[in-house]
Amino acid sequence: MSELPKAYEPQAVEKKWYAAWLEHSCFHADETSEKEAYSIVIPPPNVTGILHLGHVLNNTIQDILCRRARQQGKEVLWLPGTDHAGIATQTKVEQELREKEGKTRRDIGREAFLERVWDWKEKHGGIIIQQLKRLGCSCDWDRERFTMDDDYSAEVGRVFTELFHEGLIYRGKRMVNWCPVSLTALSDEEVVMQPQKSKLYYMKYELVDSPGEFLEISTTRPETLMGDTAVAVNPKDERFEHLIGKKVRRPFPAAEIEIIADDHVDVEFGTGALKITPAHDKADFEIGQRHELEIIDVLHPDGTVNCPECPDLDGLDRFVARKKAAEKLEQLGLLIRVEEYDNNVGFSERAHVPIEPRISMQWFLKYPCVKETADAVASGEITYRPARWAKTHANWMENIQDWCISRQLWWGHQIPVWYRQEKVGELQAAESLDVSDLEAGDIYVGAETPDDGGNWVRDEDVMDTWFSSWLWPFSTMDEATRAKFYPTTDLVTGPDIIFFWVARMIMAGYRFEQQLPFKNVFFTSIIRDLEGRKMSKSLGNSPDPIDLMDQYGADGLRFGLMRTAPVGTDVRFDEQLVAEGRNFANKLYNACRFRQMATSDAVGRHGLMPSEGLRPYHLDIACKLDALSSNLAKSYADYRFNDVGQQLYDFLWSEFCDKFLEAVKGDLRDTATAEAREVTLAVFDAVMSRYLQLLHPYMPHITEELSVRMAYVAEGEFIMQKVYPAEPLVAGGAESSSRADAVYATAGRMRNLKAEYNVATRKDVKFIIIKSKSWLAEETDVLGLLAGGDVEILDGYDAAKGTPAAVTDVGEVYMPLEGLIDVDAEKARLGKEIAKVEAEVKKCEGKLSNKAFVDRAPTELVDREKERRDEWAQKLKQLEEMRASLG
RNA sequence: GCGCGAUUAGCUCAGGGGUAGAGCGCAUGCUUCACACGCAUGAUGUCGCAGGUUCAAAUCCUGCAUCGCGCACCA
Numbered sequence: 001m002s003e004l005p006k007a008y009e010p011q012a013v014e015k016k017w018y019a020a021w022l023e024h025s026c027f028h029a030d031e032t033s034e035k036e037a038y039s040i041v042i043p044p045p046n047v048t049g050i051l052h053l054g055h056v057l058n059n060t061i062q063d064i065l066c067r068r069a070r071q072q073g074k075e076v077l078w079l080p081g082t083d084h085a086g087i088a089t090q091t092k093v094e095q096e097l098r099e100k101e102g103k104t105r106r107d108i109g110r111e112a113f114l115e116r117v118w119d120w121k122e123k124h125g126g127i128i129i130q131q132l133k134r135l136g137c138s139c140d141w142d143r144e145r146f147t148m149d150d151d152y153s154a155e156v157g158r159v160f161t162e163l164f165h166e167g168l169i170y171r172g173k174r175m176v177n178w179c180p181v182s183l184t185a186l187s188d189e190e191v192v193m194q195p196q197k198s199k200l201y202y203m204k205y206e207l208v209d210s211p212g213e214f215l216e217i218s219t220t221r222p223e224t225l226m227g228d229t230a231v232a233v234n235p236k237d238e239r240f241e242h243l244i245g246k247k248v249r250r251p252f253p254a255a256e257i258e259i260i261a262d263d264h265v266d267v268e269f270g271t272g273a274l275k276i277t278p279a280h281d282k283a284d285f286e287i288g289q290r291h292e293l294e295i296i297d298v299l300h301p302d303g304t305v306n307c308p309e310c311p312d313l314d315g316l317d318r319f320v321a322r323k324k325a326a327e328k329l330e331q332l333g334l335l336i337r338v339e340e341y342d343n344n345v346g347f348s349e350r351a352h353v354p355i356e357p358r359i360s361m362q363w364f365l366k367y368p369c370v371k372e373t374a375d376a377v378a379s380g381e382i383t384y385r386p387a388r389w390a391k392t393h394a395n396w397m398e399n400i401q402d403w404c405i406s407r408q409l410w411w412g413h414q415i416p417v418w419y420r421q422e423k424v425g426e427l428q429a430a431e432s433l434d435v436s437d438l439e440a441g442d443i444y445v446g447a448e449t450p451d452d453g454g455n456w457v458r459d460e461d462v463m464d465t466w467f468s469s470w471l472w473p474f475s476t477m478d479e480a481t482r483a484k485f486y487p488t489t490d491l492v493t494g495p496d497i498i499f500f501w502v503a504r505m506i507m508a509g510y511r512f513e514q515q516l517p518f519k520n521v522f523f524t525s526i527i528r529d530l531e532g533r534k535m536s537k538s539l540g541n542s543p544d545p546i547d548l549m550d551q552y553g554a555d556g557l558r559f560g561l562m563r564t565a566p567v568g569t570d571v572r573f574d575e576q577l578v579a580e581g582r583n584f585a586n587k588l589y590n591a592c593r594f595r596q597m598a599t600s601d602a603v604g605r606h607g608l609m610p611s612e613g614l615r616p617y618h619l620d621i622a623c624k625l626d627a628l629s630s631n632l633a634k635s636y637a638d639y640r641f642n643d644v645g646q647q648l649y650d651f652l653w654s655e656f657c658d659k660f661l662e663a664v665k666g667d668l669r670d671t672a673t674a675e676a677r678e679v680t681l682a683v684f685d686a687v688m689s690r691y692l693q694l695l696h697p698y699m700p701h702i703t704e705e706l707s708v709r710m711a712y713v714a715e716g717e718f719i720m721q722k723v724y725p726a727e728p729l730v731a732g733g734a735e736s737s738s739r740a741d742a743v744y745a746t747a748g749r750m751r752n753l754k755a756e757y758n759v760a761t762r763k764d765v766k767f768i769i770i771k772s773k774s775w776l777a778e779e780t781d782v783l784g785l786l787a788g789g790d791v792e793i794l795d796g797y798d799a800a801k802g803t804p805a806a807v808t809d810v811g812e813v814y815m816p817l818e819g820l821i822d823v824d825a826e827k828a829r830l831g832k833e834i835a836k837v838e839a840e841v842k843k844c845e846g847k848l849s850n851k852a853f854v855d856r857a858p859t860e861l862v863d864r865e866k867e868r869r870d871e872w873a874q875k876l877k878q879l880e881e882m883r884a885s886l887g
Numbered sequence: 888g889c890g891c892g893a894u895u896a897g898c899u900c901a902g903g904g905g906u907a908g909a910g911c912g913c914a915u916g917c918u919u920c921a922c923a924c925g926c927a928u929g930a931u932g933u934c935g936c937a938g939g940u941u942c943a944a945a946u947c948c949u950g951c952a953u954c955g956c957g958c959a960c961c962a
Contacts, residue, residue, distance in 0.1 A: 273962095275962075389891095573899095583924040847905090
């Protein structure tokens with residue numbers, strides 16, 4: 001080890017250990033194990049996805065939980081896989097097809113197109129998996145699943161069939177969110193509202209009965225005017241009361257439409273009169289249903305106008321048509337004015353274009369087990385962390401609407417419904433295929449084509465991708481695995497998919513497995529850039545995790561991200577954090593390198609503390625290691641990962657390196673006695689071997705590397721498989737700790753003195769200590785080492801006037817400096833210090849003279865305050881004496 | 888509109904009824920034989936604003952402000 005470079009180089013090390021873990025099946029979960037089960041299913045990333053920082057955070061947390069569970073002796077299953085991501089994947093392949101061959105999917109046909117998607121999947125599907133491996137994820141890759149694996153697909157079909165026969169899945173012509181780019185229906189959850197700068201057009205329709213009289217109407221969508229079948233006013237609106245039931249002229253195509261009264265109309269908004277286009281607006285559709293209005297669809301699926309009666313509009317894109325329609329109104333003298341108007345418009349989450357409310361034939365699901373799902377979270381049977389997300393969950397469950405599960409795509413699980421061929425033409429022509437319209441013998445729902453010899457055609461639609469992901473926690477497991485590992489223990493995911501995924505999985509768990517799918521859900525933070533913006537490709541503010549790993553190592557990235565990832569709020573990502581992670585790895589590496597330079601003998605391979613020759617520093621660091629271990633357990637119990645990281649950091653850097661290693665440095669030099677060296681090496685090893693285990697979940701690679709190099713694990717063993725010992729390293733040891741702490745604190749004061757008098761840090765100085773603690777003589781060697789000087793204990797000391805001095809926990813410290821003594825300077829310095837201490841005394845006294853405090857605060861608090869006052873007063877007295885001695 | 892977060896050092900963030908914390912950055916000094924991805928020392932805060940509860944509030948309560956996020960939307 002001594003021949004290794006000064007700085008830790010993670011790249012080769014990380015690669016080596018990941019390969020070794022894989023080779024030895026360290027990640028494989030044994031379903032026949034007797035050990036307690038711990039399981040997580042990965043939130044399957046899109047098969048075409050590329051790793052981003054959100055994935056890194058999310059999967060690092062899962063890996064930490066899994067590695068920690070292994071250290072607790074559990075049988076761990078982390079089940080990985082990918083999601084077919086219907087729209088995203090299909091869009092990508094279609095785009096490629098268009099760019100390379102200038103063809104659409106319809107040009108090549110369903111079968112050929114699907115072949116292409118599978119090819120694409122084979123080619124690109126493995127990327128994100130490789131990236132997760134690079135990060136160190138300890139998934140059971142033998143169990144890797146894909147949502148379109150044959151058996152998984154079979155499960156999806158089975159579930160559909162079951163729910164259909166139960167009456168929960170139905171087909172109907174409804175108003176859905178239609179994406180004019182993807183040409184498919186979307187669920188409500190796939191629509192994102194975005195504020196828009198729109199225009200509000202004020203126009204007027206002439207009254208049929210009173211030519212020359214007009215009703216003023218405001219709208220943002222003049223291009224759907226051709227589909228208007230009524231104008232609505234509020235029945236309570238006195239302005240229009242006399243018009244209800246009368247007719248107005250729709251300008252184009254010319255028609256007479258009725259003025260109706262409906263409560264939905266807001267009297268305050270616009271002119272108070274609302275044009276009703278039942279085919280192109282959800283609210284209008286409902287009003288239309290109430291008043292039995294005709295539904296005129298004036299848009300094609302791709303968002304272009306479908307209105308042959310208006311040739312100048314027909315075929316135009318909806319936004320072009322909007323301007324054109326406004327122009328037409330103006331020419332007709334029917335446009336009053338146009339106002340700028342800010343409103344919210346629903347956009348397709350994937351295609352980033354405004355969705356079009358559209359009536360179409362779709363499959364819907366009435367959610368099963370709604371009550372169980374709401375109750376499970378409300379009652380705490382399933383724990384949401386942070387807890388506030390439970391409210392979001394409850395909110396959604398209350399307002400739940402039927403789920404549109406069909407998509408007009410090809411890539412996905414095809415709806416397992418067959419129609420009798422002869423009926424199809426009829427049905428398609430009629431465009432009114434309600435299930436109720438079909439004779440029982442004309443429709444078949446099931447896995448295979450009915451084999452009655454008839455001609456059957458399959459429903460062309462596929463299912464929403466989430467309709468397969470909601471089965472993920474159990475459909476990914478075979479029977480034996482399910483028996484051992486279901487329900488899973490933890491789920492780690494983003495709060496943005498509570499509706500899409502988490503709540504639906506709970507429903508599916510109850511409905512199909514009669515059990516909740518997981519016990520705890522941990523919602524990760526959303527990672528933002530330093531300006532607080534969401535990471536996105538278009539902004540280019542999303543650092544590539546692979547670059548970061550190249551630069552800082554996977555361990556550095558993991559540690560840096562985890563140390564700052566707050567519980568429950570967004571994270572502002574700063575690359576500096578990752579650099580700190582790398583620096584930390586380097587610090588650890590060098591601490592071990594230091595030990596190996598002293599001797600490559602692994603004195604402490606047995607991991608026990610020596611029973612003899614221990615000094616306070618040895619016991620102190622062992623005590624602190626034990627404290628660290630139990631404090632980490634508390635933080636883990638609350639899923640406070642940032643806390644865990646911070647504690648791991650502080651222990652190694654402040655306690656182990658800055659204090660312990662500096663204190664025992666002398667023991668590792670050639671000048672030390674063999675015994676001292678043995679003890680120190682053994683303590684180093686005992687503490688470090690455990691510390692590496694504690695750090696392992698956060699930095700798996702470097703801890704494995706060091707454990708093996710330092711022989712903390714036997715040949716062929718891995719730290720990742722080693723159970724953390726139940727017994728603490730030391731029992732008690734508090735006395736040693738306080739003695740060590742006093743020495744560390746005093747050394748600090750002595751260094752202060754040197755700094756204040758501009759004595760070079762490295763220059764050895766002679767210190768005199770009087771009125772010292774009885775045990776101090778045993779520790780002067782270490783004190784001198786830490787402070788950089790020699791320490792002499794005297795009964796009394798007649799200090800030259802102006803000698804720098806300080807009052808410490810172990811006695812009065814003097815730093816005689818020949819030629820540097822300046823009475824005035826020392827007086828001034830002491831004066832400052834006295835002022836500080838005086839202020840402290842006053843503070844304490846003020847508090848203690850407050851009768852209310854003394855009477856009403858807890859006694860131990862008052863006592864503590866008194867103690868503190870006495871200590872300060874004592875110190876003050878000593879300091880004043882020193883100043884007095886200066887004359 | 889309804890709901891939920893956040894507001895602490897220049898930056899990123901911990902903390903939490905009883906002495907304001909870390910890392911980075913900054914200043915000064917160190918090529919000290921583990922580490923400059925380092926060591927030592929130091930400076931830096933009306934804990935968003937205003938009330939209230941309390942012996943005691945940065946912390947609990949109420950209101951407000953600013954930023955952010957959900958949900959619902961009026962064409």
